[in-house]
Amino acid sequence: MSFFDIVLLFSAGFLSSVVNAIAGGGTFLTFGAMTLVGVPPIMANATSSVTQFPGYVTSALAYRKEIRQAGREVWVLAGVSFAGSLAGALILVSMSNPSFRTLVPWLLLAATLIFAAGPYLKPKSLHPEQPISRLGLLAQGVTSIYGGFFGAGMGIMMLAVLGLTKGGDYHKLNALKNLIAVVIAFVAILVFSSGGVVAWLPAVIMIPAGALGGHFGVWAARRVPQAVIRGVVVAVGLLLSWYYFAF
Numbered sequence: 001m002s003f004f005d006i007v008l009l010f011s012a013g014f015l016s017s018v019v020n021a022i023a024g025g026g027t028f029l030t031f032g033a034m035t036l037v038g039v040p041p042i043m044a045n046a047t048s049s050v051t052q053f054p055g056y057v058t059s060a061l062a063y064r065k066e067i068r069q070a071g072r073e074v075w076v077l078a079g080v081s082f083a084g085s086l087a088g089a090l091i092l093v094s095m096s097n098p099s100f101r102t103l104v105p106w107l108l109l110a111a112t113l114i115f116a117a118g119p120y121l122k123p124k125s126l127h128p129e130q131p132i133s134r135l136g137l138l139a140q141g142v143t144s145i146y147g148g149f150f151g152a153g154m155g156i157m158m159l160a161v162l163g164l165t166k167g168g169d170y171h172k173l174n175a176l177k178n179l180i181a182v183v184i185a186f187v188a189i190l191v192f193s194s195g196g197v198v199a200w201l202p203a204v205i206m207i208p209a210g211a212l213g214g215h216f217g218v219w220a221a222r223r224v225p226q227a228v229i230r231g232v233v234v235a236v237g238l239l240l241s242w243y244y245f246a247f
Contacts, residue, residue: 005037006205013206014213016048017055019236020155021062021178021217027052027152028240030206039199041097045150046192047199051206052151053185055214060182062218063175070176073131077176078183080137084144085184089191092149104150105244111146111153112237114160129168136165140180147184148191155181156237174221 012033016026027048034044060067067074092100132140139161147154155177162173192198 001037001201008033008036009202009205010209013051013055013209014216016052016206017059017210017213018217018220019232020052020055020181021059021214022174022221022232026055027150027154028236028243031152032243033206034199034202037202039202041101042092042095043197043199045092045100046188046195046197047203049151049185049188049192050198050203051210053182053189054207054211055217056178056181056185058211058214059178059218060175062215063171063178066172066175067179069172074176074179076137077132077140077180080141081144081147081180081183082187084141085148085187086191088145088148088150089188090148091145093191093195093197100150101244104152105241107146107150108153108237108244109241111157111160112234112241114157116234116237129172130166132162132166136161139165144180144184147181148188151185151188152240153237154184156233159233171222178218 012029016029018026019029020026027045030048030051031044034047035041039047140158143154143157143161146157158177158180159173162176166173189198
């Protein structure tokens with residue numbers, strides 16, 4: 001591995017966690033960087049789950065006040081997400097690289113459109129903040145299956161689900177999203193590690209960078225206007241979709 005490859009992987013690890021801490025979509029950077037250095041698609045995706053984990057943890061810790069305020073609802077969402085991500089990870093390890101690659105852009109585009117339409121789809125009668133509905137839990141279960149299968153855009157999908165079915169302050173929703181992402185990534189790591197589909201050298205390079213980026217991303221999320229954050233998330237999602245459709 002060349003010096004350029006190391007710099008590319010470290011930079012991707014840091015920036016992906018910054019993006020994930022704000023909204024989601026950081027897997028585009030880690031997945032793209034690993035494919036550029038020659039890692040096969042399924043292995044690149046599995047390794048992304050490993051590298052994103054420290055960033056999710058540091059982001060969740062930075063939001064610990066908001067997470068405590070959520071109460072027992074956190075555990076309900078975590079349980080649903082655990083089951084869904086386990087199913088998604090098992091589906092991935094059973095697929096071939098070409099089959100997996102074909103599905104990616106469609107999933108990303110759908111997630112981006114849902115997130116972009118969120119403010120317009122939100123019912124007028126929805127309380128600013130309420131317990132998540134059964135429909136919301138079902139939607140989070142589906143999102144978790146996707147997250148265990150392929151993490152790119154997972155944060156976008158979770159924010160859309162939480163925003164439409166629970167409502168409330170952006171930072172509280174983002175805190176829940178980051179904690180749930182820890183659960184999903186942890187389950188994926190267990191399955192992918194046991195399946196032997198993790199490229200550990202790129203992972204070792206990106207893990208410390210991801211931990212730094214996750215903490216910095218929360219700092220940025222608290223200071224950037226929500227409209228700007230939403231615009232960045234949509235732009236990242238569209239870029240993700242274009243990349244996987246075009247290449």
